[in-house]
Amino acid sequence: MKKFFNEFLRGIAKENPTFVLVLGLCPTLAVSVSVINGIGMGIAATFVLLGSNIIVAVIKNSIPQRIRIPCYIVVIATFVTVTEMLMKAYSPALDRSLGIYVPLIVVNCMVLGRAEAYASKNTVMNSFFDGLGMGVGFTLALILISGIREALGAGTILGHRLFASFEPAFILGMPSGALLVIGLLLGFFNVLKGRKA
Amino acid sequence: MKEMVRYGFILALICTIASGLLAGMNLLTKARINAQAQDEEEASLKEVLPQGERFEAVRAEEEVLYYKVYDKSGKFVAVAFKASGKGYSSVIESMVGMNKDGVINAIKILSQNETPGLGAKVVEPGFVLGFSNKNLSQLDNIQAITGATISSGAVIDSVKKRAEEIKGII
Numbered sequence: 001m002k003k004f005f006n007e008f009l010r011g012i013a014k015e016n017p018t019f020v021l022v023l024g025l026c027p028t029l030a031v032s033v034s035v036i037n038g039i040g041m042g043i044a045a046t047f048v049l050l051g052s053n054i055i056v057a058v059i060k061n062s063i064p065q066r067i068r069i070p071c072y073i074v075v076i077a078t079f080v081t082v083t084e085m086l087m088k089a090y091s092p093a094l095d096r097s098l099g100i101y102v103p104l105i106v107v108n109c110m111v112l113g114r115a116e117a118y119a120s121k122n123t124v125m126n127s128f129f130d131g132l133g134m135g136v137g138f139t140l141a142l143i144l145i146s147g148i149r150e151a152l153g154a155g156t157i158l159g160h161r162l163f164a165s166f167e168p169a170f171i172l173g174m175p176s177g178a179l180l181v182i183g184l185l186l187g188f189f190n191v192l193k194g195r196k197a
Numbered sequence: 198m199k200e201m202v203r204y205g206f207i208l209a210l211i212c213t214i215a216s217g218l219l220a221g222m223n224l225l226t227k228a229r230i231n232a233q234a235q236d237e238e239e240a241s242l243k244e245v246l247p248q249g250e251r252f253e254a255v256r257a258e259e260e261v262l263y264y265k266v267y268d269k270s271g272k273f274v275a276v277a278f279k280a281s282g283k284g285y286s287s288v289i290e291s292m293v294g295m296n297k298d299g300v301i302n303a304i305k306i307l308s309q310n311e312t313p314g315l316g317a318k319v320v321e322p323g324f325v326l327g328f329s330n331k332n333l334s335q336l337d338n339i340q341a342i343t344g345a346t347i348s349s350g351a352v353i354d355s356v357k358k359r360a361e362e363i364k365g366i367i
Contacts, residue, residue, distance in 0.1 A: 033313045059211075067204045071211055078215040082222050089229040092237065096308045099287075154314035170344070173313040 004129045011133025017110045018141035019189045024110035029178040038146030040094040046135025051079040053131035056119040072115045245294030245303045282355030284348040304328045316348030
């Protein structure tokens with residue numbers, strides 16, 4: 001059990017997809033304008049990761065080495081489409097605000113990266129916990145980034161006004177703000193890591 | 198050659214299973230997705246024309262052109278329609294409620310993905326309420342949001358353009 005727990009934790013801290021592996025930054029930059037978008041994107045990506053990791057781990061032995069990538073993509077695309085349908089059916093508002101970035105999870109290199117680097121070489125249980133950990137790590141990173149951007153860029157958190165009189169720094173809501181925040185956070189975590197080592 | 202056939206077969210098998218799954222999923226969610234869209238449409242109609250009792254869709258080739266709105270006594274009092282225009286970073290779609298005489302009753306922004314803190318303010322009452330009780334020629338005087346001229350303009354122009362079109366056909 002402890003082993004699984006470690007698999008899970010790895011994705012959150014030591015190999016955080018956003019801050020350590022630096023994978024899947026495109027959707028991170030694009031959707032992190034508001035916390036609700038960040039949470040929605042995180043949950044959607046976690047679901048896809050879990051599904052694709054499990055299926056890839058199950059079928060890994062029956063897939064020839066040379067066509068593994070197209071096979072993984074089909075698996076991932078299937079889960080993404082399922083996610084999109086569920087989102088449209090049960091949370092249309094979120095679906096609209098995430099827009100094109102839900103279907104684009106297909107090409108999120110974090111998902112394919114885990115299928116290729118982990119699930120295709122490990123057991124189903126391990127892959128499940130790896131997917132869960134990576135997904136939660138991705139979600140937490142998104143919440144952190146979008147929290148900073150929404151609070152300072154629009155003066156709100158989850159749509160609630162934070163300060164009575166505060167002129168928000170609009171640049172943080174713009175694409176350039178996303179790059180700034182992610183860059184500074186990455187630098188900050190690298191300094192922390194350097195201290196520990 | 199033999200290998201290639203085998204690869205093709207495996208890929209085809211995976212794709213078949215995947216499309217089967219998706220077809221099933223589509224069957225399960227389709228009704229709900231349509232119902233959701235319907236519910237939202239009705240809620241927004243009620244919002245822009247609270248006095249309306251019955252909304253009757255006027256269609257042209259399956260597509261809803263506008264809604265005829267009848268009040269409690271069954272009298273035709275207003276129309277409601279959707280307008281959409283390209284804003285700064287997204288298409289802004291709004292529902293417009295217009296009285297029979299061409300005065301806007303209210304509008305509601307249905308979807309937008311503008312810059313938070315700037316263009317996204319088009320959904321706020323401060324901007325949207327500016328449309329109430331304006332006739333079409335007064336729409337140009339609506340105060341744009343500071344720093345979000347493009348988003349504001351997109352809403353104003355799209356509403357005005359659609360309103361003129363609809364006014365011509367009712």
